[in-house]
Amino acid sequence: MEALQITWFVLWSVLWTVYFLLDGFVLGTGMLHLFLGRSDTERRVLVNTYGPVWDGNEVWLITAGGATFAAFPTTYALMFSYLYTALLLLLFCLIIRGVSFEFRSKVDNPSWKEAWDKAIFLSSFLIALLLGVAFGNIFEGLPMDADGYHGGLFSLLNGYGLLTGIFFVLLFVVHGALYAALKTTGDLAQRAKSLAKNAWPFLLVAAVGFLIYTAFATRLLGNYFREPYLLAVPLVAVLALLGIRLFITRGAVIYAFGASSLTILFVTFTGVIGLFPNLIPSSLDTSYSLTIFNSSSSFLTLAVMTVVAMIFVPIVIVYKIWVYRVFRAPVTSEEIAGNRDAY
Amino acid sequence: MATGDFHAVEIAKTQPEKLAALEAIWDTQPGGTSLSLISIPIVSQERNIEFITIPKAGSILAFHNPTIPIKGLKEFKPEDRPPVGMTFWSFRLMVIIGSVMLLLSLIAVYLSLRNQIATYPLLLKIFLWAIPLPYIAAQLGWIVAEVGRQPWLVYGMLRTADGVSKSIDMVQVVGSLAAFTLVYSLLGAIGFYLIVKYARKGPDIISVAHRKEV
Numbered sequence: 001m002e003a004l005q006i007t008w009f010v011l012w013s014v015l016w017t018v019y020f021l022l023d024g025f026v027l028g029t030g031m032l033h034l035f036l037g038r039s040d041t042e043r044r045v046l047v048n049t050y051g052p053v054w055d056g057n058e059v060w061l062i063t064a065g066g067a068t069f070a071a072f073p074t075t076y077a078l079m080f081s082y083l084y085t086a087l088l089l090l091l092f093c094l095i096i097r098g099v100s101f102e103f104r105s106k107v108d109n110p111s112w113k114e115a116w117d118k119a120i121f122l123s124s125f126l127i128a129l130l131l132g133v134a135f136g137n138i139f140e141g142l143p144m145d146a147d148g149y150h151g152g153l154f155s156l157l158n159g160y161g162l163l164t165g166i167f168f169v170l171l172f173v174v175h176g177a178l179y180a181a182l183k184t185t186g187d188l189a190q191r192a193k194s195l196a197k198n199a200w201p202f203l204l205v206a207a208v209g210f211l212i213y214t215a216f217a218t219r220l221l222g223n224y225f226r227e228p229y230l231l232a233v234p235l236v237a238v239l240a241l242l243g244i245r246l247f248i249t250r251g252a253v254i255y256a257f258g259a260s261s262l263t264i265l266f267v268t269f270t271g272v273i274g275l276f277p278n279l280i281p282s283s284l285d286t287s288y289s290l291t292i293f294n295s296s297s298s299f300l301t302l303a304v305m306t307v308v309a310m311i312f313v314p315i316v317i318v319y320k321i322w323v324y325r326v327f328r329a330p331v332t333s334e335e336i337a338g339n340r341d342a343y
Numbered sequence: 344m345a346t347g348d349f350h351a352v353e354i355a356k357t358q359p360e361k362l363a364a365l366e367a368i369w370d371t372q373p374g375g376t377s378l379s380l381i382s383i384p385i386v387s388q389e390r391n392i393e394f395i396t397i398p399k400a401g402s403i404l405a406f407h408n409p410t411i412p413i414k415g416l417k418e419f420k421p422e423d424r425p426p427v428g429m430t431f432w433s434f435r436l437m438v439i440i441g442s443v444m445l446l447l448s449l450i451a452v453y454l455s456l457r458n459q460i461a462t463y464p465l466l467l468k469i470f471l472w473a474i475p476l477p478y479i480a481a482q483l484g485w486i487v488a489e490v491g492r493q494p495w496l497v498y499g500m501l502r503t504a505d506g507v508s509k510s511i512d513m514v515q516v517v518g519s520l521a522a523f524t525l526v527y528s529l530l531g532a533i534g535f536y537l538i539v540k541y542a543r544k545g546p547d548i549i550s551v552a553h554r555k556e557v
Contacts, residue, residue: 081509084515095526149510
């Protein structure tokens with residue numbers, strides 16, 4: 001039973017991590033939409049870099065939520081009740097973002113396009129920020145005990161939550177700028193690359209701040225003191241973060257994107273390793289923390305889910321790789337300008 | 344029709360109250376439940392006004408066996424019964440719409456095969472106005488499914504009234520419902536505007552012929 005619960009904690013972490021990795025660059029490119037795209041064609045190029053993949057990427061978020069529901073229903077129920085308004089806000093941003101990609105080029109009218117362009121920017125920014133705030137609060141723990149939740153919407157916007165939000169925003173901005181540099185050509189790609197380079201120092205400051213604040217505001221470091229070899233995980237995160245700048249300077253954009261991907265993976269792993277075995281700690285009394293042991297489904301449910309996951313996750317990964325291979329070529333202005341069927 | 348039959352058999356087994364409510368069957372009829380073509384339930388008197396009653400038809404539909412009776416609503420305590428009126432009428436309307444759509448499709452297939460479909464402009468107009476029907480039928484189906492399983496949130500285990508979250512207040516519920524209504528109405532209006540715009544433009548013959556699969 002314990003093995004199954006740990007398996008699902010690992011799978012839960014992997015789903016979130018892959019979601020951050022994949023939607024991270026869509027959110028990042030979305031946040032840079034107004035600044036990188038200087039003309040209608042450039043903005044269309046940007047949307048077309050992630051147009052064929054963004055919805056598939058978002059499915060990892062749905063699966064992460066679904067896995068929480070199926071594997072750890074108590075956590076799911078309490079989290080969605082306690083964070084009701086915050087999660088609804090996130091949901092509405094996700095809805096607006098999705099339709100703004102699809103709607104923006106459907107009517108050839110500058111103010112129509114301008115409105116959806118702003119929607120892309122604002123919703124991407126809020127999604128990145130809110131996800132960061134949510135995970136910051138999960139790392140810190142929520143004020144909950146036998147009487148339920150003692151916080152509100154605004155208590156989530158505490159210092160550590162906001163710092164994690166800003167850290168996520170900057171991480172995705174750099175990741176998205178590198179994705180745009182990789183997937184576009186010419187002047188646009190150049191500007192995306194220098195934007196990644198210029199945003200990187202801010203990311204470094206946010207990362208250092210996040211690391212220091214984490215030591216004070218959370219109990220995440222406990223697991224690392226108990227099992228020091230785990231410190232390799234945050235170490236890889238730090239090295240990958242430094243690698244981003246190194247590779248940009250050398251002009252190796254694809255390696256820089258690899259480094260930003262590794263950064264996201266290992267930052268998320270760092271967080272969830274520190275969290276284990278909690279899913280949401282209680283900041284008031286640890287005996288009310290939601291753990292993988294006190295909030296999981298039955299043995300049978302977890303066993304069935306494990307078999308299903310073993311069959312379907314590899315299939316999903318194969319077709320994801322296939323999709324990315326099909327759309328691997330950069331998007332050019334010439335191709336977009338002549339194609340009215342594109343985004 | 345096949346999936347509808349499959350559903351009826353499933354519901355008869357797993358949620359007998361829902362089946363009784365959507366057909367407004369009050370009494371268990373030993374030897375087999377009859378079904379009326381026209382039936383108007385009077386909920387307050389726990390009976391129906393019925394015309395053209397077919398013996399054992401209900402049992403055949405529910406169990407594929409004319410002699411097994413459908414459990415009537417009176418066998419369940421009043422507090423365990425779903426709201427009969429809403430379940431019954433939503434189901435009726437859904438079935439009527441489904442039958443109309445089936446009829447229209449059969450006519451369309453027949454006329455298409457004979458290459459005559461464009462010679463009946465009135466029929467084409469009817470097809471156009473029938474576009475909302477599947478959406479209405481789908482919504483009615485949800486009403487049957489969700490109202491019909493009341494008072495349970497999880498059938499037989501958790502009542503809807505007991506499943507209300509303790510940490511969400513009225514303001515949040517009303518606010519989120521209002522926000523959903525607003526956002527979805529807005530998106531619905533925009534979506535409708537785009538559909539009409541592109542429908543008016545008509546198909547782009549050249550681009551369709553040259554389009555590569557995306």
